[in-house]
Amino acid sequence: MTKSRFNFRTKEAITFYILISPFIVMLFLMKLFPFIWGVIMSFTNYTGFNYDNLKNIGFDNYERVVTDNFAIQSLQATAVIGLITVPMGLLLSFGLALLLNSNKKGVGLFRTIYYFPSIIPVVATGLMWRILFNNDGGAFNELLGLFGIAPVNWLGMEWCRRALIIFMAWSAGGGILTYLAALKGVSNDLYESASIDGANGLQKLLKITIPILTPVIFFNLVNGLIAAWQLFAEPIFLAANAGSLLAVPYEPNYVYLVHVYQQIFVNQRFGYGLSMIWLLFIFSIVCTRLVFYTSKFWVFYENETGSERVKKNKKKTAARQKEVSSVA
């Protein structure tokens, strides 16, 4: 009996490893190998043709990044845009989800409309916005004209960052679904007992909804940060000379990854481009780590927001509510 049990376990373990073997193989082949190779190459003067006589140049590439004005400026641009778009995305998604967390008639239609921009490929929305923002022949300037406002050069040096922010705000609803899922999971009992205790809407929002939703806010914040560092598509589409992946946006929208693409695809400075990539990677990881570190101060895991856990806890919560209200 023990023997057959042992056999079953071994068999199960073998099956498990057979099933996940594609993942393991590709982890080494397509993730770790290019990664390590890329790190090694970042310490060389590799430019595509000189593979046979590569020189180890130590940290030269990295030093060059730090002294490369375009790299530093583009990093600043990325950070500033991220500082605007990440909170904006969080607030917009959260606000829209709050609005949509209702039983009113037609709520499904509104959900579809708000989420719609997030499902359209950025190629389509990028083309669309570029044309709408166009200086002559753009619908936005026509619209402004109705109000007597002179046409704005949206894609020009002065306005292009604002245009980018508008574009990104429009498609910032991607987090709606996760917030809504979490909101649906919040037990109604909590709100009811809070109402009995005389809490108003704002108090309920601050004391119940937001704390319970902190894990989702955290999830979206981390995703937003990771996405912010690798911002690339939107600025490219709004670039004045758009029409290729290698378009060069004006300075305010010249983000870090655009500079990297210029190095790698235009100039074939592979070693240099890769060292830029690793610096961004470190930035991104450090940033995510920091947020993870702060999470223990503001993310509440004891009240898991999932409908499952809430259902399990519902009885418990109800009992606790009774206790609380009886004390009150």
Added chain:
Amino acid sequence: MLRKKSFESLLWYSTAVVLAIIFLVPLYFTFINALNGLASTPVLTLPKKLHPENFVEAIIRIPFWRYLKSSVIIVSISVFFAVWINFILGYAFARMNAPGKDIWFSILISLMMVPAFATSIPTYVLFSKMQITDSYLIWILNGIGGSPFYTFLFRQFMQTIPKELEEAARIDGSTTVGIMFRIILPLTIPVVAVVFMFEFLNSWGDFVQPFMFLNEERWPLSTALMGVRYTLPNNASVVLVPLQLAASLLFMIPSVIVYFAGQKYIKEGMITSGLKG
């Protein structure tokens, strides 16, 4: 009390409608200007004379079918692997026990935090060094490796399926493969639908990877549309805005269809999966 209720209702609807208008305005402008005459100035209301033929023009003026073929190949490969590989991985992580499982799972989860550029760009440099360019191999290899997020969705969902079902089948002599496909799969359809939908949207819209790994003749619609400029045949500086807009609307259609078809599964497939962070 009733008054307060109806006031609240009014407030809700007016907010919702105003927001909906803001979200729809760009799409509305796109739509009506796509129907505009080629030489006309942009319009803010439906043009007097509609030009639905712009949509046909947008197709026949570019090698549309060649681009579409490549899109179809990329989407098919991506979706096929995304569904099957992650289904299998999800099953292994949700339902099986083996030494080292937790370590592999935490590696998988931490891969979610790795930005895409950190592997795609070195892979591009590596592939161009090995001269494996202009092939769909990269989509196959990446597909085989699975996607952590999809695996996670499958695993979370499968964990909610009662163990007894599986044990009963095992006693009846089912193999692991039999259990996976005959018992687990039918119950996991919502996640299959969600993964299908996400990966479709993702691969249909991806323009960066094809740009890196394929030559221009094999570019899919996404990458090609980026560079397409509809201009007057005798004057390349005159951009035909209605055609550009028509093309971008045409490009949205498959995404929209897939989203509407898959929408009803999102609730079950994602929410039950416990995607709360």
